[in-house]
Amino acid sequence: MGDLKYILRFIGVVLTVEGLLMLGCLIPAVHFADGTWVEITLAGMFTLCVGLLLVVSYRRATTMHSRRMAYLMVVLMWVVLALFGTLPFLATGSLTRFVDALFESTSGITSTGATVFSAVEWLPASVLLWRSVTQWFGGFGIVLVVVAVAPRMGINRFSLYQAEASGADNTGKQSATTAATVRQTLGVYILLTLVFIFLLHRCGLHVWDAVNLTFTNISSGGFSIYNNSLEGLTHGQQFVVAAAMLLSGVNFALLYNLVTLRLDRLKHKLEQLRLYLAMYVVGALLVAAALATVMGYGVGDALRLALVQTVSVLTTTGSLVADTSEWWVPVTFLFVVLSLCGGMAGSTAGGLKTMRVLILVRHVRRVLRERLHPRAVNPVRLNGSPVPPRLTANVMVILIVYLMTALAGVLLLMLCGTGATESVGAAIACITGYGPGLGLSGGFGCYAHFGAGAKLVCSLLMLMGRLECLTVLVVLLPAFWRR
Numbered sequence: 001m002g003d004l005k006y007i008l009r010f011i012g013v014v015l016t017v018e019g020l021l022m023l024g025c026l027i028p029a030v031h032f033a034d035g036t037w038v039e040i041t042l043a044g045m046f047t048l049c050v051g052l053l054l055v056v057s058y059r060r061a062t063t064m065h066s067r068r069m070a071y072l073m074v075v076l077m078w079v080v081l082a083l084f085g086t087l088p089f090l091a092t093g094s095l096t097r098f099v100d101a102l103f104e105s106t107s108g109i110t111s112t113g114a115t116v117f118s119a120v121e122w123l124p125a126s127v128l129l130w131r132s133v134t135q136w137f138g139g140f141g142i143v144l145v146v147v148a149v150a151p152r153m154g155i156n157r158f159s160l161y162q163a164e165a166s167g168a169d170n171t172g173k174q175s176a177t178t179a180a181t182v183r184q185t186l187g188v189y190i191l192l193t194l195v196f197i198f199l200l201h202r203c204g205l206h207v208w209d210a211v212n213l214t215f216t217n218i219s220s221g222g223f224s225i226y227n228n229s230l231e232g233l234t235h236g237q238q239f240v241v242a243a244a245m246l247l248s249g250v251n252f253a254l255l256y257n258l259v260t261l262r263l264d265r266l267k268h269k270l271e272q273l274r275l276y277l278a279m280y281v282v283g284a285l286l287v288a289a290a291l292a293t294v295m296g297y298g299v300g301d302a303l304r305l306a307l308v309q310t311v312s313v314l315t316t317t318g319s320l321v322a323d324t325s326e327w328w329v330p331v332t333f334l335f336v337v338l339s340l341c342g343g344m345a346g347s348t349a350g351g352l353k354t355m356r357v358l359i360l361v362r363h364v365r366r367v368l369r370e371r372l373h374p375r376a377v378n379p380v381r382l383n384g385s386p387v388p389p390r391l392t393a394n395v396m397v398i399l400i401v402y403l404m405t406a407l408a409g410v411l412l413l414m415l416c417g418t419g420a421t422e423s424v425g426a427a428i429a430c431i432t433g434y435g436p437g438l439g440l441s442g443g444f445g446c447y448a449h450f451g452a453g454a455k456l457v458c459s460l461l462m463l464m465g466r467l468e469c470l471t472v473l474v475v476l477l478p479a480f481w482r483r
Contacts, residue, residue, distance in 0.1 A: 003069045005061035010073055011080055012054025018081055019048025021133050022088060028125035028208070036092045036124045043087035050084075071474050078463055082106040088130045094123055099452045106459040108134030110466035111348060113222025113318035113435025114458065116448045121227050125208075131223045132215040139219020139248075139348040140189050185252035185346075188259060193218050196244045203237045217244045220348040222318025222435045228444060229320040235304060238321055242308040249276060249315035249343025271383050272344050276354045283338050284310040290331050314338045316350035318435030325443030332438070339434040350433025350465060352402060356395045358382065363392055401469045406431050409461045416454040426450070430458045431465035
């Protein structure tokens with residue numbers, strides 16, 4: 001009971017933050033006079049009051065005795081935030097079904113980008129901002145934000161930092177204080193947000209558009225305030241958004257070291273960065289070649305579309321510069337592969353992460369070499385140092401669980417009456433965090449035609465993908481609940 005009270009207190013803190021963010025959506029509601037200020041106020045105040053009530057009621061719960069309860073805390077936090085995130089959609093009447101609101105809220109808070117809205121330009125300004133804010137807040141990893149204040153609550157910072165696996169990079173030694181690491185990388189995240197808002201505004205976008213586009217693309221989210229995503233932007237604006245997406249897929253600790261000129265600390269991430277950039281460049285060139293030779297685009301347009309769309313796929317952002325559902329099928333397959341790889345560990349991108357891809361490739365190479373030279377000592381190396389066998393085994397386990405979860409998702413979606421193509425596309429898009437799927441849910445399409453059961457399955461896949469499956473599965477183990 002003591003640990004449960006402790007968890008409730010922590011959830012109260014993040015609910016308080018979520019309530020304040022909801023109330024922040026009053027700014028566009030009043031400025032644009034969209035008629036939703038009463039509903040947004042009620043939703044925000046209710047969330048804020050529940051959060052404050054939990055904090056005050058359990059203020060004396062200052063110690064967590066079980067380290068494993070950090071996993072339960074993380075899972076419950078994401079679920080509760082997604083549930084309360086439905087309030088602005090339901091209160092304003094933008095969505096009338098709870099399942100739809102839960103799908104949209106989960107997609108936002110996990111920075112997935114899948115949507116049930118076939119068109120968004122009719123939505124109230126407050127709801128549009130709420131969709132963008134959920135992705136900006138969720139993209140960095142709510143746990144990594146809150147862990148900065150964890151010491152004052154008596155939380156074991158390192159266990160909580162590990163439980164939110166999507167933001168952790170375990171290839172190097174952790175900072176002396178995890179909270180300091182979080183504050184540093186959060187500072188870079190906020191700095192990049194402000195920089196790209198300024199750049200987009202200078203490129204001719206209204207501040208309102210610049211804020212929303214930056215929030216959803218710097219977080220690798222992909223929600224848009226336009227029905228055609230990025231297609232209607234000027235070429236310069238598209239390249240600025242592409243730069244935001246590209247940086248969002250880079251390890252934020254690496255970006256912090258670059259900003260502070262601590263170049264001696266970059267060596268532990270350079271191999272990941274090289275692979276990340278290589279996948280982007282090679283992928284973009286292949287897509288440009290296909291667009292120019294097969295689909296008849298001019299060289300300039302083909303290169304522009306490829307550069308913008310490939311980085312969106314690789315970072316699992318999901319923003320679209322064109323209706324990709326009409327593109328050549330092999331290009332679509334390449335996009336699926338890139339979204340599964342994802343960006344660097346410690347970034348806002350989804351997917352398996354380049355660190356794991358690199359370890360997997362080198363592990364395969366090691367096994368093949370051992371077939372030729374059984375007695376040779378040939379360890380898997382990363383950044384010049386041998387990778388511990390335990391880490392290699394963990395990467396293999398994550399890959400297997402990741403793929404098995406995706407396959408289970410495909411099966412469940414089919415059982416819910418979804419077509420085969422759309423089931424495969426939706427499962428991969430939701431677990432990787434990319435968003436757009438295949439068929440009617442691909443390109444500028446949406447998930448509105450999915451049944452209630454299918455939407456719940458997709459919501460679960462989004463959550464599991466954001467927490468990289470293992471965190472959720474650990475909580476579901478019977479052994480987790482034994483004394």
